[in-house]
Amino acid sequence: MNVRMLCLGFLTFGDSTGYEIKKAFQERLSLLYNAGYGSIYPSLNKLHEDGLVMLREEAQNNRPDKKVYSITPEGRACFETYVQRTPGEDHFRSEALTTLMFSHLLPKEHVSDVLDLIIATYQEKIHLLSEDCDMKPTPSEKFLCGFGVKVREAAIDYINQNRHMLESCAQENSKKQTDGVE
Amino acid sequence: MNVRMLCLGFLTFGDSTGYEIKKAFQERLSLLYNAGYGSIYPSLNKLHEDGLVMLREEAQNNRPDKKVYSITPEGRACFETYVQRTPGEDHFRSEALTTLMFSHLLPKEHVSDVLDLIIATYQEKIHLLSEDCDMKPTPSEKFLCGFGVKVREAAIDYINQNRHMLESCAQENSKKQTDGVE
DNA sequence: ACCGTTATATATCAGTCCGATATATCCTTG
DNA sequence: CAAGGATATATCGGACTGATATATAACGGT
Numbered sequence: 001m002n003v004r005m006l007c008l009g010f011l012t013f014g015d016s017t018g019y020e021i022k023k024a025f026q027e028r029l030s031l032l033y034n035a036g037y038g039s040i041y042p043s044l045n046k047l048h049e050d051g052l053v054m055l056r057e058e059a060q061n062n063r064p065d066k067k068v069y070s071i072t073p074e075g076r077a078c079f080e081t082y083v084q085r086t087p088g089e090d091h092f093r094s095e096a097l098t099t100l101m102f103s104h105l106l107p108k109e110h111v112s113d114v115l116d117l118i119i120a121t122y123q124e125k126i127h128l129l130s131e132d133c134d135m136k137p138t139p140s141e142k143f144l145c146g147f148g149v150k151v152r153e154a155a156i157d158y159i160n161q162n163r164h165m166l167e168s169c170a171q172e173n174s175k176k177q178t179d180g181v182e
Numbered sequence: 183m184n185v186r187m188l189c190l191g192f193l194t195f196g197d198s199t200g201y202e203i204k205k206a207f208q209e210r211l212s213l214l215y216n217a218g219y220g221s222i223y224p225s226l227n228k229l230h231e232d233g234l235v236m237l238r239e240e241a242q243n244n245r246p247d248k249k250v251y252s253i254t255p256e257g258r259a260c261f262e263t264y265v266q267r268t269p270g271e272d273h274f275r276s277e278a279l280t281t282l283m284f285s286h287l288l289p290k291e292h293v294s295d296v297l298d299l300i301i302a303t304y305q306e307k308i309h310l311l312s313e314d315c316d317m318k319p320t321p322s323e324k325f326l327c328g329f330g331v332k333v334r335e336a337a338i339d340y341i342n343q344n345r346h347m348l349e350s351c352a353q354e355n356s357k358k359q360t361d362g363v364e
Numbered sequence: 365a366c367c368g369t370t371a372t373a374t375a376t377c378a379g380t381c382c383g384a385t386a387t388a389t390c391c392t393t394g
Numbered sequence: 395c396a397a398g399g400a401t402a403t404a405t406c407g408g409a410c411t412g413a414t415a416t417a418t419a420a421c422g423g424t
Contacts, residue, residue, distance in 0.1 A: 001277040002409070009284055019373050032280045034273075039410055041375060066373070079284075084292055087278040089303065091216075095183045096269040097329070098214045101322050102191055102261075110266055121271065139347045140283050147279070147340055154336030158329055165321045184380070201402050221381055223404060248402070365424100372419080381410075391400075 001087065003035045004043040008052060008079045011071040018044055018067065028141060031129075031148045044069055052078055096121075100166055108170040115163050122152040183269070185217045186225040190234060190261045193253040200226055200249065210323055213311075213330045226251055234260055278303075282348055290352040297345050304334040 010016060010024050018040050025035045044067075047053045052075030058066040071079075096118045103111050126149050133145040192198060192206050200222050207217045226249075229235040234257035240248040253261070278300045285293050308331050315327040 001280055004409095006280070012284070012287060017373075018375095019371095029280065029283060032274065032276050032283075034411095036411060036413095037373095037375075038377085038412070042409095060373085080287055083281055083284050083287060084289075086299065087276075087281050087296060090274070090276040090278065092214065092272070092274050094214050094269075094272040096272065097326065098183055098188070098211065099265055099269050101211060101214075101326070102194070102265050103322050104320075105194060105262055105265060107266075114269060117268070138286075139351045140285050143344055143347045144279065144283070146344060147337070150336050150340040151333055154332050155329070158332040162325055162328060165325045169321045186380095199402075200404095216382090218382060218384095219402095219404075220383070220406080224380095242402085367423090368421105369423105370419100370421080373417085375415080377412105377414085379411085379413105382408090383406105384408105385406085386404080388403095389401085391398100393398085394396095 001033070002043075003039040004046060005079065005082055006033065006035065007040060007043045008047060008071060008075055009083070011053060011069060012076060012079060015068050015070040017069065031144055047075065051075075094118075103166050103170045106170050108167060108172060111166055111170040112163075115159055115166070119156050119159060122156050126152050183215070184225075185221040186228055187261065187264055188215060188217065189222060189225045190229060190253065190257055191265070193235060193251060194258060194261060197250050197252040199251065213326055229257065233257075285348050285352045288352050290349060290354060293348055293352040294345075297341060297348070301338050301341060304338050308334050 006025070006029070007021055010021050013024075016024070018037070021040055021044075022035070022037060025033065025040075044053065048055050048069070051072060053069045053071055056068050056070075058068060060066055096114055099106075099114055100111065129145050129148050133142060133149070136142045136145055188207070188211070189203055192203050195206075198206070200219065203222055203226075204217070204219060207215065207222075226235065230237050230251070233254060235251045235253055238250050238252075240250060242248055278296055281288075281296055282293065311327050311330050315324060315331070318324045318327055
C-alpha cells in the first residue's frame with residue numbers, strides 16, 4: 001500500500017486536489033499512514049500518466065491553478081482489485097523506545113525523562129482522539145480512533161508498571177563533569 | 183534516529199561485522215526498528231569515512247573477508263550525545279487497518295478475513311514474544327518484549343469488541359460474477 | 365496601520381530507507 | 395547428492411520524508 005494507491009483510494013470518495021488529499025491523509029489516516037506533498041504530487045502525476053485519474057485545471061485569481069483530479073473507471077477497478085489483496089505486516093517505529101535500548105549509556109534522569117515524555121505524548125494523543133472520535137463521519141474512522149485510544153492506554157499502563165526495569169539499569173551518576181570519582 | 187546511528191549504537195556493545203549487525207537488528211530491535219543490508223553496509227562505510235568507527239579486515243578461506251568494525255572514542259562520544267537528544271514521535275503504519283478505511287468498497291467477507299488475519303498475526307507475534315521474553319539478556323529487551331505483548335493484546339481485545347462497526351458497513355453482495363442483480 | 369501566522373495551492377530535491385538481486389562457499393537435512 | 399539455509403559481502407531502483415521555494419489572501423493582535 002503506497003502513497004500512489006492511497007491517493008487513488010481517497011479519490012473514490014470524490015474529486016479532490018493534491019492539497020485536499022494531503023489534508024485527508026492528516027485528518028482521516030494519520031494514525032496509520034501519513035504522506036507529504038513530496039509523495040502526493042508525484043503520485044498524482046504518475047496516476048494521470050497511467051490513465052487512472054483525470055485532471056481538470058481550474059484557473060484562480062492570483063493563485064496557482066487548482067488541479068482537480070477525478071478517478072477514472074480504470075482507476076476504480078485498479079483500486080478495488082488492489083484493496084482486496086492480502087495486506088502486508090504492520091510496522092511500528094519508536095525513536096523514544098529505541099533510545100531506551102541504550103539505557104546502559106544514559107544517566108538515570110534521562111531515562112525517566114524519556115519515559116515521562118512518551119507517557120505525556122500518548123496522553124495528549126488520547127485526549128485529542130477522544131474529542132474527535134464522536135465527530136468522525138464514517139464508522140471506519142470511529143473504529144480507528146478508538147483503536148488509537150485503546151492501544152495507547154495499554155502502552156501507558158505497561159510503562160507505568162514496568163519502568164523500574166529500565167530505570168534500575170541506567171547510570172547512577174548523572175553529572176558528567178567535576179564529580180570525578182572515576 | 184537513523185540506521186547509521188543505530189549501527190554506531192550496536193557497536194557500543196562490542197565489535198561486530200555488518201552481517202552481525204543485521205542479526206542484532208532482527209533479534210534485538212525488530213519490534214521498533216528494522217534495517218536491511220541495503221542500509222547497513224552504506225552506513226558502516228559512512229561511519230568509517232567520518233572516523234566514528236575503525237575497521238580491521240580478517241581474511242577467511244573461500245569467503246569474503248570479514249570486516250570487523252569497532253567504535254572509536256569519537257564515535258562513542260557522538261553516539262552518547264545523540265542518544266540524549268529529545269526523541270521524535272512514534273510512527274505506526276498498518277496496511278491491514280488502512281485497507282479497512284475502504285470498507286465501503288469491500289465485500290463483507292473480505293473485511294472479516296482481514297480482521298481475522300490481523301488478530302491471527304498479532305496472536306502469533308504474542309506467542310513468539312512470550313517465549314523469547316525470559317531469554318532476553320538485558321532488562322531493556324525484556325521491557326520491550328513485554329511492551330510488544332501488552333499492546334497487541336489490547337489491540338486484539340479492541341478489535342473483537344468493535345469489529346461489527348466495520349463489518350456492518352461493508353458491501354453485502356459478496357459475489358461479483360454471475361449473480362447479476364445490478 | 366502593520367506584522368505575524370495560518371490557510372490556500374503548487375512543486376522540487378537531497379538524504380534516506382526498503383526489498384530485491386548478485387556472488388560465493390560451507391554445512392545440514394532429507 | 396540435491397536443496398536449502400547460514401555466512402559474508404555489496405549494489406540498485408523505487409519510494410518516502412522533511413525541508414525548501416513561490417505567491418497571495420485572510421485574520422487577529424498591538
